[in-house]
Amino acid sequence: MAGQEKGRFLEPDYAEAFRCDGQRCGARCCRHWGIYVDEVTYGRYLALGQEEREWVLSHIEEDPPAEEQAKGPLYRARLDFELTESCPFLREDELCSLQRRLGEGYLGDTCALYPRHIVRIGPYLERSLSLSCPVAAELALLREEMPRLVERELPLERQAGWTVTACGPGEEGMAEAFLLLQLMSWHILSFQGLALPERLQLLLRALEEADEAVEAGDFEALQQVSDRYGQPRAGAAGQEAAWPLLPGEALSSLQAALAPAEGANQHTVGTEPMATACALPPRARLLENYVLAELYIGFYPCRLGGSLKHNGEVLYALAALAEQAVAEAYVSGSAAGALAACVRLSTLANHDRDWLKALSGWTKENADKFHIKAKGA
Numbered sequence: 001m002a003g004q005e006k007g008r009f010l011e012p013d014y015a016e017a018f019r020c021d022g023q024r025c026g027a028r029c030c031r032h033w034g035i036y037v038d039e040v041t042y043g044r045y046l047a048l049g050q051e052e053r054e055w056v057l058s059h060i061e062e063d064p065p066a067e068e069q070a071k072g073p074l075y076r077a078r079l080d081f082e083l084t085e086s087c088p089f090l091r092e093d094e095l096c097s098l099q100r101r102l103g104e105g106y107l108g109d110t111c112a113l114y115p116r117h118i119v120r121i122g123p124y125l126e127r128s129l130s131l132s133c134p135v136a137a138e139l140a141l142l143r144e145e146m147p148r149l150v151e152r153e154l155p156l157e158r159q160a161g162w163t164v165t166a167c168g169p170g171e172e173g174m175a176e177a178f179l180l181l182q183l184m185s186w187h188i189l190s191f192q193g194l195a196l197p198e199r200l201q202l203l204l205r206a207l208e209e210a211d212e213a214v215e216a217g218d219f220e221a222l223q224q225v226s227d228r229y230g231q232p233r234a235g236a237a238g239q240e241a242a243w244p245l246l247p248g249e250a251l252s253s254l255q256a257a258l259a260p261a262e263g264a265n266q267h268t269v270g271t272e273p274m275a276t277a278c279a280l281p282p283r284a285r286l287l288e289n290y291v292l293a294e295l296y297i298g299f300y301p302c303r304l305g306g307s308l309k310h311n312g313e314v315l316y317a318l319a320a321l322a323e324q325a326v327a328e329a330y331v332s333g334s335a336a337g338a339l340a341a342c343v344r345l346s347t348l349a350n351h352d353r354d355w356l357k358a359l360s361g362w363t364k365e366n367a368d369k370f371h372i373k374a375k376g377a
Helices: 039-046 050-057 097-102 109-113 134-141 172-189 196-215 219-229 248-264 283-297 308-325 327-332 335-351 353-365
Strands: 006-012 077-079 116-121 124-129 149-155 163-165
Touching: 006 283, 039 050, 050 097, 109 116, 116 172, 124 134, 124 283, 134 283, 134 335, 172 196, 172 219, 172 283, 196 219, 196 283, 196 308, 248 308, 248 335, 248 353, 283 308, 283 335, 308 327, 308 335, 308 353, 327 335, 335 353
Parallel strands: 006 124, 116 163
Antiparallel strands: 006 149, 116 124
């Protein structure tokens, strides 16, 4: 749109290529997710002519459960369907009748943004894609080359649906530190001269030192940690280290700790394989692609409470779960199977607070299982 305000966004290089295609994935997010209507979009519905207004509002529940309303005005209204049903606006051809009839401007923030995730970190803007969407996961994972972070100019749209952090008065230094830690982590996990387990262990050592700098409130020391660890390392490029990332006993313990939350999750029903024409990349490449995507979408190493190192250990454990999740697909050579396994794992990691809390709790109790080497870069 002419004259529309734009901003500079940092994003993985594959984010620009995403196009929603419900006909490919079976419009899973229109079937297996509770979708709430934001206030601005709800106001647009109320301003429609009588016929269109009645058509739209007949499919909206205006009084959701009290526990949802208590979360704020965003939850004042939601599309009237259960997780076992389809969105009332979903057509038989897997396209949206609301968008076709009224235009994209009448989609709520959730429908218009997902699987894109936008974060404002002080003056900085970031965009990523959630791997719970199989079309997005295909772009991020089933590729031969490792992703890069690129800067693009994009419209400043749907800002009410963005995540905002470190934007308050006096938080400029926090925003700088967040970005520094994130980029340092990205660079470490992108080292081609080290196998992924070595990169993850190097990341934990870097985050341990970063914790000391943050505790002391010393940004210069934090910058020095980033400079020291964020440089390419020597090693045998392309060599895959021995797997698994976690010993079998530890992995079984972790899976047992996660089982109750995973069993209660209602969304993983929508993670059946999606057909793909992409080839299955080498396992080491798919896993590093997965870890880099989760690092960025999850805002590690600042996502969870506790230390930076703890955040790194949670990401490490997530990598171990991904390695185990795709094992069967690599035996059968199924790209669709590997994709579905990663989509299911990311659905839990990014959309289930109880599951993520269980993962964090197990990690705190089992930090010794990560085989952290002696300190020193």
